[in-house]
Amino acid sequence: MARTKTVKKITKKTIMCVKCGMITDSYEKQFPKTNSSLYAGYEGYLPICKTCLNKLYSEYLDIYQDHFTVLRRICQLFDIYYNESLAKSLMNSDMRTIPTRYISKLNLNPHIGKTYHDTILEEEKAKKVQEITEQSLRQQENREDTEIDTEEIDETVEKQLSEARKIFGSITNENDALFLKNEYDDWKFRTGAKSKAEEEIIKNICYNSLSLKKARESGSSTKAIEETLLNNIKAGGWQPKTEENGDEMSVGQWIQTIEMERPISEVQDRYKDVDNLKKMIDVFYLGHLGKATGIRNIYIPEYEETMKKYSVIKNESGEDEQDDVITRLFGE
Numbered sequence: 624m625a626r627t628k629t630v631k632k633i634t635k636k637t638i639m640c641v642k643c644g645m646i647t648d649s650y651e652k653q654f655p656k657t658n659s660s661l662y663a664g665y666e667g668y669l670p671i672c673k674t675c676l677n678k679l680y681s682e683y684l685d686i687y688q689d690h691f692t693v694l695r696r697i698c699q700l701f702d703i704y705y706n707e708s709l710a711k712s713l714m715n716s717d718m719r720t721i722p723t724r725y726i727s728k729l730n731l732n733p734h735i736g737k738t739y740h741d742t743i744l745e746e747e748k749a750k751k752v753q754e755i756t757e758q759s760l761r762q763q764e765n766r767e768d769t770e771i772d773t774e775e776i777d778e779t780v781e782k783q784l785s786e787a788r789k790i791f792g793s794i795t796n797e798n799d800a801l802f803l804k805n806e807y808d809d810w811k812f813r814t815g816a817k818s819k820a821e822e823e824i825i826k827n828i829c830y831n832s833l834s835l836k837k838a839r840e841s842g843s844s845t846k847a848i849e850e851t852l853l854n855n856i857k858a859g860g861w862q863p864k865t866e867e868n869g870d871e872m873s874v875g876q877w878i879q880t881i882e883m884e885r886p887i888s889e890v891q892d893r894y895k896d897v898d899n900l901k902k903m904i905d906v907f908y909l910g911h912l913g914k915a916t917g918i919r920n921i922y923i924p925e926y927e928e929t930m931k932k933y934s935v936i937k938n939e940s941g942e943d944e945q946d947d948v949i950t951r952l953f954g955e
């Protein structure tokens with residue numbers, strides 16, 4: 624019986640670039656290697672040839688106008704690990720070979736085996752770290768503010784009380800003492816009173832004001848107190864005239880004028896950002912964190928500016944030579 628002999632013809636592999644359609648029989652020379660398991664059927668090579676991948680860089684640069692965005696876009700497309708520091712190291716390289724150079728660097732430690740999935744995980748992690756850091760910083764700032772405020776208020780109150788007692792003698796009620804001291808300072812400042820006699824009149828005015836305040840709070844008659852107050856003001860020679868007709872103002876009018884014109888004091892110098900603590904944290908913590916993880920954040924430019932002062936810059940041509948050595952040892 625005649626046997627039909629099936630002849631199995633061994634054909635050469637046919638490999639085609641998905642972009643330009645170039646056909647070859649071996650991946651090795653013309654296709655970039657990849658870490659992604661997506662391309663396992665392509666023997667661990669990308670389905671786009673090196674020439675096309677490199678051309679993509681300038682095509683995308685026309686669109687995005689930014690080296691980092693372009694590299695990230697290419698990495699997203701082909702499931703390649705994206706790392707900001709790595710991208711930065713190629714910023715000044717020949718534009719025609721940036722993507723393949725980038726992939727060569729990925730095939731070295733510590734990036735072997737990483738894909739774009741690792742980029743996503745790393746970025747999420749860095750974002751969380753930053754959020755937690757900012758949150759704890761805010762909490763710390765709030766705590767410090769509260770501590771300082773409480774301490775300072777205590778100190779100021781003690782000082783005011785002791786001064787009030789010097790002027791008005793021992794006053795058991797602290798609120799009354801503070802009210803009197805406040806009124807006394809205000810009257811002295813506004814009248815410019817210097818003589819002992821004027822100071823005595825001001826003291827009486829302060830007592831009158833305190834009585835007036837208490838009478839108002841308890842709902843009792845204030846007429847007699849107002850008259851005494853007005854007399855004391857007159858005795859000091861400080862009775863103001865109204866603008867319209869030069870008549871003397873009533874106490875009520877005068878008080879209203881004072882309250883309306885009371886100036887708001889300036890922020891004290893010692894509260895104006897003196898310790899630069901925020902800058903230190905921005906630069907050496909958040910900036911450094913962003914730099915180390917390869918995640919760009921707003922603190923990096925300031926970090927780089929600061930670190931420049933302490934850095935030794937390597938010669939550019941030296942880096943190219945080093946790349947060539949790596950290429951010779953490990954291939955593109």
Ligand SMILES: [Zn+2]
Pocket residue numbers: 640641642643644645671672673674675676
């Ligand atoms: Zn191609």
